[in-house]
Amino acid sequence: MKILFLVQGEGRGHLTQAIALGQILRRADHEIVGAMTGKSAGRIIPSFFKEQIQAPVYEFDAPCIAYNAKGKGMNLGRTIGTLLLNAPKYLRAVQFINRIACKAKPDVIICFYETYGGIYNFLYGSKVPMICIAHQYLLLHPRFIFPENSRFSKSVINFNSRITSWLAAKRLALSFREMESRNDLKITVVPPLIREEVLDLKPTCGDFFLVYMTHHSMSQKIIDWHLSHPGVSLHCFWDNAEANEVFQFDETLTFHRINSEKYLNMLASCRALVTTAGFESVCEAIYLGKPVMMVPVPNHFEQECNALDGVISGAGVRCKTFDLSVMLEYLPKHQDQSEKFRNWYKSGASRFVQEIEMISGDFTPVNH
Template structure:
């Protein structure tokens, strides 16, 4: 089959999931004909995606989260204002997506939680089947455990997840652990998608903590803790484009520009991971047997959910700030879940192939006729 990817460009997780899915599908003879990625001002799609997706990459303007300048987390008011003021630009993006799909004419579209996926189906009533893949779809599962007193946020995030997957044929819900699927809700619970580069790593236990943050504004908290605990070696990855690729704050604190190979090498050798509760980062750490301290971005409900789910799954501990003293206290109590997690993960490839093969059969029965133009 010829398959087109629609990928949300915010953060790293959806990008690496697309790379992993591409690796699986190509190994079974399918072709990724293009990857369309949403971008926004001030945020670049990491170079590792262009290098590893092995398909033409097309960009379009997409909404993104606006963060407070001093590390206060998501600025909801400014985020909503920016989204509404940019509506004309986003409508043009929808048209650009449709034009590309009409020209490429794939057999299947796989959307990695892209904002425009469901809207494209709604507006253009495409006959090309779409499969939507994300951890966020697990939050639509009746058995998912949410933070307390969060009913309104639950409704809002699930409304967003539904909007990204309107008229989709399937929702593949990535999960830290095995949970029964709900076909009646178009929810198939599947293992995480990890790149082969992660699976091939040989983990060792180093003497430093690795820190990954979704936005460089959060670095202030890390620096404040570090100044009180300079004896703890920290290596931090951020998206700050205003400094060099490697910025040594002092002898025991170093900031690195996001670099896939470098990050994975350090993940394999760190003593523990501190991360802003992104699903993909936690999965990589669990596979390698690394304890995790999950720090949800303030006012970011999705990450709060990820953190609770991660704790239930045995990934580590969660806290509201980059107070790494909590991690130091937790480490002696951590129980390694890597073997259980790896067994769950390794059941995934056949599951994904089986789910996608359904559409391969449909394409064989109803072969498309390519335009002579």
């Protein structure tokens, strides 16, 4: 089959999922004919994606999350305002997606939580079936456990998930652990997607904490903690385009520009991972047997859900701030979940191929 990817470019999670699925599908003799990727102002698509996806990459303008200054998290009002202000530009992006789809003539489009996916289906009535893949679709599952007092936020994120998968053939919900599928809701629960580069790593236990943040504005919180605990060695990855590849703050605090190979090598050799609560980063850490401290971006409900789900799955501990003292206290209590997680993961490759190969030109779209 000829398969076209449509990938949300915000963060790294959906990009690495696309790389991993591409590896699986090529082993099954399917062809990835292109990857359409959303890019927001001031951000670039990481070089590792263009190098590893092994298909033409088509970039388009896409909405993104707006952050407050000094690490104070997501600014919902500015995020919505920017979306409305740039609506004409975003509609042109949907037109671009349609042109690429018409040119590539895929048998299936696979959408990695790109908002334009459902809008494209609605506006163009595409006859090409679309499969939507993301951890966010697990939040539509009746058994998913949400943070307390989150009724409104739950409604908002699930509304967005329905938009991204509007008129799609099925939703594949990535999960830390096994859970029954709900065919009545067109939700198929599947294992995480992890790149081959992670699977080949041989984990060791070093003496440093590895820190990953989705936005460099959060770095001040790390610096504040470090100044009170200079004896703890920290290596941090950020997206600060104005900084050098390596910024040595002092002897025990180093910031690195996002680099996939370097990050994965450090993940394999770190003592523990401290990260904003992105699904993909947590999965990689569990697979390698690394305890995780999950720090949801403030006002980012999806990450709050990821952190709670990660704790339930035994990944580690959650915290509202980058107070690494919480991780130091937690480490002696951690129970390694890597064997159980790896068994769940190993069942995934054949399931993804089967679910995708089942799709044909005659499909019943998701309409709710």
